[in-house]
Amino acid sequence: MDAEDTERLDVVELLLTAECYNAHTALDAHDLPSLIRRHYWDAKARGVPRPITVCEKDVRAIYGTPNVKEVCAKLPFIEYMEFGGQLSLTVMELALRWFIKSGGLKRIERNPSIAYHCERMRVNGTGNISYARARQAVPPLHSERVWIDALVEDVREECGEEAEEMLKLCTISAPDEIPISLEELVLTPQQHEVISKMTAALKNREYLLDIGLYDVGKMLFVGPPGTGKTSTARALSKHLALPFLEVRLSMVTNQYLGETSKNIDRLFELAKRLAPCILFIDEFDFVAKTRTSDEHAAIKRAVNTLLKAIDEISLVRHGVLLIGATNHPQLLDVAAWRRFDEVVMFSLPDEEMRRQILERIASRMRGSFEMGEVARLTEGFSGSDLRLVVREAVLSNLREGRRELTQQSLLSAIQEFSRREGVKTGVLEEVDIA
Ligand SMILES: Nc1ncnc2c1ncn2[C@@H]1O[C@H](COP(=O)(O)OP(=O)(O)OP(=O)(O)O)[C@@H](O)[C@H]1O
Ligand SMILES: [Mg+2]
Structure with missing residues (x-):
């Protein structure tokens, strides 16, 4: 044609x-x-x-x-x-x-x-x-930018000054504005399984409501930096055709601690108004830290507000799929863990996963390279590290006027990356000692 x-x-x-x-x-x-x-x-x-x-x-x-x-x-x-x-x-x-x-x-x-x-x-x-x-x-109407904008307009009309306070807490994306899809990510069988469970739950919301099964649809993504937590949450928004509300908990906390509790309430209120949607809370540990006895009363109040808000929101009832993400699971207390029906592990990728990630990253690149070897030599690298390695290799090739990716440039990039990471940790250690 x-x-x-x-x-x-x-x-x-x-x-x-x-x-x-x-x-x-x-x-x-x-x-x-x-x-x-x-x-x-x-x-x-x-x-x-x-x-x-x-x-x-x-x-x-x-x-x-x-x-x-x-x-x-x-x-x-x-x-x-x-x-x-x-x-x-x-x-x-x-x-x-x-x-x-x-x-x-x-x-x-x-x-x-x-x-x-x-x-x-x-x-x-x-x-x-x-x-x-x-x-x-x-695509369903609720996944379109025009629809999201209309709902935001409602919030502005109905909540007056409060609306701006709500809206500045998070970024709102329509599914087709999300630049990454699930197909581009290499996921573990457990991750696939959870995703298909959530997809099924969303499709059968009315049934779940009928039988009174409300506590479905809260996930906690746990793992070190660069292992795909944010990317997976975003890709889920595309996959499920749900608007994506993204918030960093550090942005919700306010130097006036009283505001923190209010902000948490605002955030969940906004999510309910924009439902069906995904509410993605990054740095989840930021507020939900272990509630030790000597902490400031206002922090405790904020933690309690957060836990209560999580309790009260439901995918089945309100259409809000909640995803929390954390690099520091040890900072979360039992009360926070208990509120999630799925804890999804994002570990550093093993050799086979690294190979698949590398191949996906380089899927549109030309040249003669063998990702099996690169995967073997990158023990301990995250998906994000692998991306940086490939980028480094591409750029060093370009600098020499070549548009083809070569094995040698990849191997040098690994070395360069390891050296730089070594320097970084070295510096941090020195600072720690000082
Ligand atoms: N399993 C994976 N498959 C494909 N790409 C990956 C994978 N893991 C990470 N990446 C890539 O690494 C980059 C960073 O990932 P992302 O930001 O999702 O990590 P994160 O777990 O949210 O990190 P952080 O804890 O620092 O927020 C993205 O570009 C992503 O595409
Ligand atoms: Mg992230």
Whole structure:
């Protein structure tokens, strides 16, 4: 299929979608493919108002098609109005038949509006098309930036000044703004198992609610720096199509300790308002440190607030999947541990995992290298360290004018990295002694 074919399919799909959406009032914004939905989204109406009209500028904005008029000229069932550049279908059935014949069936499988029309009207040649399946194939409304922004707007309207206090505690990302996916990470069988459990729990929320099983959906990621805790949490947001709220507990704690408890409450309140979502609390140990008797009363209060907030939030009831991450599990007390239904270990990768991580990092790089040897020589390196080693090797090759990765450059990078780490720890030790 060449670029011109794609452009034609784009225009016709848009026109068919508009036609179906306008005609079938049972359809809502969730029934539009993401690109179209985003373009016609009306923040105030919290949806896509009818009728959708299609003009040249819309096609250009949605697909980047430069020559809309020329594309239309080749399709006899499209009418192009010179004035205003509005497009419409003269005979819809003709357009649909052309679309199906020209390879559009695959698109209908992911376009609930057209699929709905085909299913209801029993359109010839679309026997396998299912509206329900098409709807599953488009990202849910709650995962879209426009939807998240609308909810944030609600928070601003309903909470007044308090809203800014809530919003500055965390960063909020839409799933498709997340640059990493689960496929790029090398995970252990236990990690895979937990992920599939959580996916199943999320899919069956109503069932869990029915049978009264509420205490599901709180995970603690434990492991040394650079082992993929943050990356996995982010990738989960993409995988589950849930907005991602990311917070460092050190940012929630305030020099005025009284504020800390308030901030914790604010954070969980925000998560509930943006649900369904993932609330990712990094540096989890920062507040939940062992509650020793001589600690300041306000810290104790903050810890208690945090534990209580965790108790009260639930994936099943509120749609908030909670993930805590820590490098210092020894700092957490039993009361904190008990609140998580899954503790997921992120250990330093073994040789086989290191090889897989290295191969994934270098999957798009050319050259002659053998990651088995690199993996063997990098005992004790984290995933993040391996990334740095490969980067170092690539850069040193580039400096010598080569775009190919070589084994020698990788081996030198390992040496260089070990030397630098050695120096770093050496310096730290000296500081410690001083
Ligand atoms: N198992 C892994 N597979 C693939 N890449 C990994 C893995 N572990 C770490 N990485 C890579 O290392 C980098 C750092 O990982 P990440 O920030 O997720 O670590 P972390 O456990 O959150 O560290 P920290 O405790 O310092 O916050 C990322 O770029 C990630 O892609
Ligand atoms: Mg991290």
